Amino acid sequence: MIEIRDLVKVYRGRRGTVRANDGITLHVGPGEVFGLLGHNGAGKTTLLSQVVGLLRPTGGSIHLDGCDLVARPALARSLCSLQQQAQVPMVGITPRAAVELTGRIRGGGRREVVRRGAALAAALDIERWYDTPGEKLSGGVLRLVSFAMAAVEPGRVVMLDEPSNDVDPVRRRLLWQEVRRLADEGTAVLLVTHAVAEAERVVDRLAVLDRGRVVAEATPSALKGGADADLRVELVLPPGRPAPVLPPCVHDAHHSGPRLVARAPADAADAVGHWLVGQQRTGAVEEWHLGALSLEDVYVRLVGEDADRAGSEEVHRAALVR
Ligand SMILES: Nc1ncnc2c1ncn2[C@@H]1O[C@H](COP(=O)(O)OP(=O)(O)OP(=O)(O)O)[C@@H](O)[C@H]1O
Numbered sequence: 001m002i003e004i005r006d007l008v009k010v011y012r013g014r015r016g017t018v019r020a021n022d023g024i025t026l027h028v029g030p031g032e033v034f035g036l037l038g039h040n041g042a043g044k045t046t047l048l049s050q051v052v053g054l055l056r057p058t059g060g061s062i063h064l065d066g067c068d069l070v071a072r073p074a075l076a077r078s079l080c081s082l083q084q085q086a087q088v089p090m091v092g093i094t095p096r097a098a099v100e101l102t103g104r105i106r107g108g109g110r111r112e113v114v115r116r117g118a119a120l121a122a123a124l125d126i127e128r129w130y131d132t133p134g135e136k137l138s139g140g141v142l143r144l145v146s147f148a149m150a151a152v153e154p155g156r157v158v159m160l161d162e163p164s165n166d167v168d169p170v171r172r173r174l175l176w177q178e179v180r181r182l183a184d185e186g187t188a189v190l191l192v193t194h195a196v197a198e199a200e201r202v203v204d205r206l207a208v209l210d211r212g213r214v215v216a217e218a219t220p221s222a223l224k225g226g227a228d229a230d231l232r233v234e235l236v237l238p239p240g241r242p243a244p245v246l247p248p249c250v251h252d253a254h255h256s257g258p259r260l261v262a263r264a265p266a267d268a269a270d271a272v273g274h275w276l277v278g279q280q281r282t283g284a285v286e287e288w289h290l291g292a293l294s295l296e297d298v299y300v301r302l303v304g305e306d307a308d309r310a311g312s313e314e315v316h317r318a319a320l321v322r
Contacts, residue, residue: 090134
């Protein structure tokens, strides 16, 4: 069990002070995939870097099965493996060499590392590039290779910082299967991703970070509000047609091109369904969808406005110590 308690990380520099983690408390158990979601600059990478002993917290504690990882960063590095967000340069070395070398450095036996490396390459469908020099590989394949490096000799905790970036949709599915397999074999997996819709399928629990703080922590279905939660209503309008007048129970409507997305209470499902069928019959609506809210809907609601600001310099100022 990894236990993070009241974790604070303050960066001090010439341009000011940034409180990147502001009192984070989380625990992740063996066999669990725990998602960390949050806008750019929310403090996710900072959190992982402290767990693995690359950064020293300003305050708070990190324990793994009772061992103090802050006091013992070398132990943290041996018990936890990390796929970093930045791509490790792989010039003059093949994926096979990189994966096997990492596994050996992390204490794996030669045969087992060779076997697991080959199994990962097959499972991620990157076998054809396994002996190709790194400088000739595409960004997506390099990303999968660095996942394999983190997974070959995983330790107790595997931390993955945006592992699916640049990876094609088919291999993303393979990647999520391997993430799940790591957990099923007993590893605790901490997964940072912006692929919220995909995270929903792979994580057991997740936390949403907003400017260094946990603003929500739950299972995906609990975050979505369970059976009584609002429904998502989506209409696709024919080109050039204005949106129809919505029934009064449909609220929070917003447009995106020909699409109109809104919410409706769960107990209005029948009425809204009938209305949608009628609208399609008259040609006012080309297509429609009525269903459960997605995790992405909930996420955008939680941090949407902050996320909009997050790419800008202003947010860096907003994150300055309050
Ligand atoms: N070495 C550093 N020195 C100063 N500030 C830093 C440093 N590293 C990160 N920060 C700041 O700390 C905050 C959190 O950054 P962090 O990289 O942890 O966010 P993140 O959630 O991983 O973002 P992203 O999703 O964009 O990767 C940001 O405001 C960032 O600018």
